[in-house]
Amino acid sequence: MGRTAGKILSLFRYQQGFLSGETISKELNVSRTAVWKQINVLRKEGYVIEALPSQGYRLLSYPDILQPEEISNGMAAGIGSKIVCLQETPSTNTEAFKLAVEGSPHGTVVLAEMQHNGKGRMGRHWESPAGVNLYCSVILRPDIMPYEAPQLTFLSSVAVARAIHITTKLDPQIKWPNDLLLRNKKVAGLLNEMSAETDKVNFVILGIGVNLNMTEAQFPADLRHPATSLLIENGSPLNRSAFAAVMLKELDRLYGDFLSNGFGPVRKEWQQFCNANGREVTVSDAGEEIVTGRFAGIDGDGALLVRRTDNEVVRILCGDVRVV
Ligand code: BTN
Numbered sequence: 001m002g003r004t005a006g007k008i009l010s011l012f013r014y015q016q017g018f019l020s021g022e023t024i025s026k027e028l029n030v031s032r033t034a035v036w037k038q039i040n041v042l043r044k045e046g047y048v049i050e051a052l053p054s055q056g057y058r059l060l061s062y063p064d065i066l067q068p069e070e071i072s073n074g075m076a077a078g079i080g081s082k083i084v085c086l087q088e089t090p091s092t093n094t095e096a097f098k099l100a101v102e103g104s105p106h107g108t109v110v111l112a113e114m115q116h117n118g119k120g121r122m123g124r125h126w127e128s129p130a131g132v133n134l135y136c137s138v139i140l141r142p143d144i145m146p147y148e149a150p151q152l153t154f155l156s157s158v159a160v161a162r163a164i165h166i167t168t169k170l171d172p173q174i175k176w177p178n179d180l181l182l183r184n185k186k187v188a189g190l191l192n193e194m195s196a197e198t199d200k201v202n203f204v205i206l207g208i209g210v211n212l213n214m215t216e217a218q219f220p221a222d223l224r225h226p227a228t229s230l231l232i233e234n235g236s237p238l239n240r241s242a243f244a245a246v247m248l249k250e251l252d253r254l255y256g257d258f259l260s261n262g263f264g265p266v267r268k269e270w271q272q273f274c275n276a277n278g279r280e281v282t283v284s285d286a287g288e289e290i291v292t293g294r295f296a297g298i299d300g301d302g303a304l305l306v307r308r309t310d311n312e313v314v315r316i317l318c319g320d321v322r323v324v
Contacts (some may be wrong), residue, residue: 004028005038006069008107009047012059013070020056062239063215064131066111070241071248080245082108088130090117091192093207096137100195100203105317106141109248118209121191126209129218133229134210134240138251141203142259146196149204150302151263153178153192154270155254156206160188161273162212163247168234175274176304176321180210181275185228187211208247214235263300271297276323281306285319292324 011019021032022272028035039049039057046063048286062070068083082105089112097111112135118126128135140152157178160297164172164180164187173181178187191207211229219227231237257265271277275296283290283306291314304316 002038002041004030004058006191007039008035008038008042009059009062009067009069014194018052018055020059023056035111040156059170064237064239064241066113066244067241071109071111071244073291077107079107079140079255080109080248084108084110086110088112088114088116091115091119091207092135092137093119093191093205096207097137097193097195100139100141100205104139106139106203107252108139110137110139110242111135111244119191119207120189120209126189126191127214127218127220127315128209128212132213132215132218134208134212134244134247136208136244136247137202137211138206138208139247140206140255142201143202145199146194146201147301148263149179149192149194149196149201151258151266152204152206153190153267154263154298154302155251155258156190156192156208158266158269159247159254159272160190160208160210162250163243164188164230165300166246167243168230170230170233172273174270174273175275176298177302182230182233183230184275185226187228187230187233206251210243210247212240212243261294263302267298267300276321280324282322282324283316283319284322290314290316290319295323 008024011024011027015267021035021036024035025032036224043049046062050058050060066085068085072080072083092110092112099108114130115128115135118128120126156173157180160180161172162169170182175181178190181187188210193205195202213231254266279295281295282292291306293308294314295307296307306314308314
């Protein structure tokens with residue numbers, strides 16, 4: 001899509017009703033004929049735009065294709081200042097990593113319609129069918145020590161949880177460390193990758209996969225844990241660009257808070273979404289039970305705290321948490 005058509009879309013974003021041809025041509029400094037031509041370009045791409053001679057143009061509906069202009073929210077700096085939308089890729093994380101090595105700026109976002117080789121945690125595969133979900137990777141260049149980098153995953157889980165709540169009014173929960181659940185079924189997963197030296201982070205890639213419009217039939221039969229999508233839980237499809245815009249805005253806000261005030265405020269927000277609040281939990285690692293006790297929050301490094309019956313608090317760095 002050309003620059004003028006993209007700018008017209010941005011104008012529609014802030015306008016529920018009609019926009020006159022004159023207003024658009026003045027805002028964009030182009031002729032009214034040029035506006036008309038670009039409206040037709042948008043229509044060919046699937047945007048339904050009503051035109052009334054006396055009132056101008058009104059956007060009635062838009063296609064569900066990933067569109068940088070709709071996702072960026074007009075952000076000039078920060079997360080979303082550069083958005084790359086791909087038709088297909090092995091993995092948005094791999095693509096973002098490559099772009100980061102080549103010097104892409106902080107805040108670059110890579111999205112794809114589908115992934116051939118979507119990467120999950122612990123070397124697992126992430127199911128990535130075309131045109132239905134969000135596959136997103138964000139390049140961050142924070143001035144932090146490598147040991148602080150895992151804290152950044154908590155930012156993305158809160159951003160996804162907030163975006164789910166804002167767009168659907170559903171109440172997602174976060175299972176430590178960073179699985180997003182709806183009715184105890186996984187709806188989103190996060191995978192961070194990092195390039196660092198001993199005392200310096202070069203960049204971090206926040207990989208975010210959200211099952212938005214996937215149907216039951218599109219989930220593989222042999223999933224290890226039950227999974228769901230927002231469509232299944234909410235009953236109606238979500239526009240992926242609109243969801244991405246909300247999520248990136250939340251991420252940008254959380255990242256700003258993290259830089260100014262440290263991990264504390266993010267940890268507080270994360271705990272509000274945690275599925276283990278006030279509950280007994282059992283933690284296991286590689287199938288073996290490590291500890292059972294009451295969930296006691298997370299510490300400044302994001303480690304899980306479990307209070308045993310003898311009152312001792314055990315700190316867990318990795319494992320699978322089950323609420324009992
Ligand atoms: C998990 O196993 O829970 C993490 C899944 C992470 C999937 C996302 S989809 C976008 C990004 N690109 C990838 O290849 N993986 C992450």
